[in-house]
Amino acid sequence: MPKITLKEILEDANSRKYAVGAFNVVDSHFLEAIVKTAEECSSPVILNIAEVHFPYFNISALSAMIQKRIEQSIIPITLNLDHGLTMENIKIALDCGFSSIMYDGSHLEFEKNIEQTRIVVELCKSYNVSVESELGAVGGAEGGELVGEADPLKYTDIEQAKIFVKETGVDALAVAIGNSHGKYKGEPKLDFDRLKTLNSELGIPLVLHGGSGISEDDFKKAIKFGISKINFFTGMSQAALQTAKEFFDGTQEKYNNYLLMNQKIEKSIKDIVIEQMNIFGSIGRV
Ligand SMILES: [Zn+2]
Secondary structure, rough: OOOHHHHHHHHHHHHHOOEEEEEOOOOOOHHHHHHHHHHHOOEEEEEEEHHHHHHHOOOHHHHHHHHHHHOOOOOOOOEEEEEEOOOOHHHHHHHOOOOEEOOOOOOOOOOHHHHHHHHHHHHOOOOOOOOEEEOOOOEOOOOOEEEEEEOHHOOOHHHHHHHHHHHHOEEEEEEOOOOOOOOOOOOOOOOOOHHHHHHHHHOEEEOOOOHHHHHHHHHHHHHOOEEEEEOOOOOHHHHHHHHHHHHOOOOOOOHHHHHHHHHHHHHHHHHHHHHHHHHOOOOOOO
């Protein structure tokens, strides 16, 4: 199936009140685990590649492999640049065939964020690619510390968000409502009233970043109040590491241990992806 844009994949999620998981791909094992699970579960899925992960792989080779896998697949898939920070890398992603760009100008002053996001939207339009952006500051940092927390002063402002969406024409907006990247320090408390208002005022799908520390109930509530895309990485990365550790504790050396370990890692990622898709309500939606 050809890949589809973020706008297209979120339309159905938004109208039928479920969320599409956006899972980060860092190698062929993550890719296979995520896509296989989505296929087995008849779930739409978003594959994220984060700009901060670019130094860890060859981006054009990895995206060529992903494109191939998407073509072979039987489910709708969006290939999204996660936290695009520089025009240089956004252009690389567009040339590598991404169908969605998340541009993160949330660290900029409000006016500057509008200006930069507009430039990205214009550029992406010429590629027929969707744009997600972020307003307010989600706690922690993408690719930063393992443990983060949210700062209420940086939650998405409702009036600013209305202006931002109107002036930039983005297809989806990542909101800061008490969520945080990485593992949350303590229990996150999401500001559902703010989310409800953002949802009714903005009229575009909303995105929750930092999905690894949020409870099942809170996810479900967030989806009910307008979240259509949920980013998820830390939980998968931790599961993979834990599996590798257990594999090497007490195993005898064999020539194919590395391959066996990767097989187990893939299985552990699959397990966690199924769990999340179940919570997000995306299973059986294809
Ligand atoms: Zn993020």
